[in-house]
Amino acid sequence: MTPGTRRRPLPAALTWTTAVPVLALVVLAASWGRDLPTAVVVLVAVVLIGAVLAAVHHAEVVAHRVGEPYGSLVLAVAVTIIEVALIVTLMVSGGDDTAALARDTVFAAVMITANGIVGLSLLLGALRHGIVSFNAEGTGAALATVTTLAVLSLVLPTFTEAESGPQFSPSQLAFAAVASLVLYGAFVLTQTVRHRDFFLPVAEDGVALEEDSHADPPSSRAALTSLGLLLVALVAVVGLAKVESPAIEDAVAAAGAPQSFVGVVIALLVLLPETLAAAKAARRNRLQNSLNLAFGSAMASIGLTIPAIALAMIWLDGPLVLGLEPTQMVLLAVTVVTGVLTVVPGRATRLQGAVHLALLASFVFLAVNP
Known part of the structure; x- marks a missing residue:
């Protein structure tokens, strides 16, 4: 290359964000239903992480094209649909032993989103920008619905x-x-049509911001390509998580944790794309985008998963345990109270982020050691 010349960008077909979802599907097809040696399990885990990172990239492309708050709905709904498929698959193969799987997975998703994603976003945003601002009206409505x-x-x-x-x-x-379907539909209508400005990022003076000003949105073709690759990556993520689940179950058993902790591990993995996307938005001082992702994911996890599981129970045999245990109800109650105190001012510091992360740590610890 001669001095002064610029390197041409790689064609889309050669970028890692395009290649990894396809590679993940190939690995999924090759490993599905097989007893894998340890070395292959590690390789699958590496590909799985790559698929998660690719999903984050493509979700951001789509979100940038359609704008907020529609962009935050894309990843939340897509992940929830795949989550339902994973729960039903495990319930079919596990029989009565998986009667509480839907409850454990949905509750884990609520705790991870309402404490983990919210807390991490608040902490990262406050560490970089001091005090972070968001729209209390929209965020409060989302928390009430959740x-x-x-x-x-x-x-x-x-x-x-x-x-x-x-x-x-x-x-x-x-x-x-x-x-659940009616409530979720009512919230989506409020978020995207009737009161869309309640869910847009806000400036320090509280004025809603329509779009990021630092970059032009991608073309329709690029957004559609990213949407397709996002779905491919999410299918690969959940499929490879299912492939990895025997190794996860063995590790959980070896650690002496209850079998219900498998649902927590899978929820952590499935929600990783949203966690990374929310963290990136918070570091760019777009905390409202992060909160839209967090509470939208929690809402979709309940509002879409429970109806889908209820419909699946027509064909599934065995009981469906949905009621939380006392410890779980206490954690949920503290999470709601803390969330209200965080949301009402419309501004937060790193302290609120640390409090939510402490609640997440308590949930994970008690899930391992009930």
Whole structure:
């Protein structure tokens, strides 16, 4: 290359963000349903991490094209759809031993999003920018919706009397499923149509910002390509997580943790793309984008997963345990109270981030050592 010349960018087909999702699908097809040696398990884990990073990239491309708050919905809904497929697959293969898998996975997703993603975003944003600002009206509405969905689907089954144990009767489950869909639909309508400005990033003076000013949005063709590759990457992430699940189960058993912790590990893995995307937005002082991702993911995890599982129970045999245990209900209650105190001012410091991360650490610790 002669002095003064510029290196041409690689064609899209040669970039790692394009190649890794395709490679992950190939690895998934080659490893599915097979007993893998340790070296191959490690290789699958590396490819899995690459697929997660690729998913983050393509989600950001799509989000930048469609703008907020629509962009935050893309990754939340896509991950939730794949999460439902993973839960149903494990329930089919696990029988009665997986009766509480949906509850454990959904509750883990709520704790990871409402404490982990929120806390990490607040901490990273405050460390770089001092005090971070967000729209309290939109974020408060999202937190209220998440709280209602969580109580309706995960707390009430513990106290109902139609079925023995923390379960809904068929009619109660149908009601919870319909109510969850209605609430989620109402929130999406509010977020994207009626009060879209409540969910846009805000400047220090509280004025809503429409778009990032530092870069032009990608073309429609690039956004559609990224959307397709995002779906491919997410399918690969969940599929490879399923391939890795026996190794995860063995590791959990070797550590002496309860088997329910497998759902926590899988939820952590599935939510990693959203976590990385939210962290990046927070470092760019776009905390509202991070909160949209966090609470939108929690909402979709309940509002879409519970109805889908309820529908799947028509064909699945065995019980469906949804009611939380006492320790889990305490953690949920503290998370809601802390979330309200964080959201109401519309401004936060690194202290609020540390508090939410402490709650996440408590959840993980108690999941390992109940």
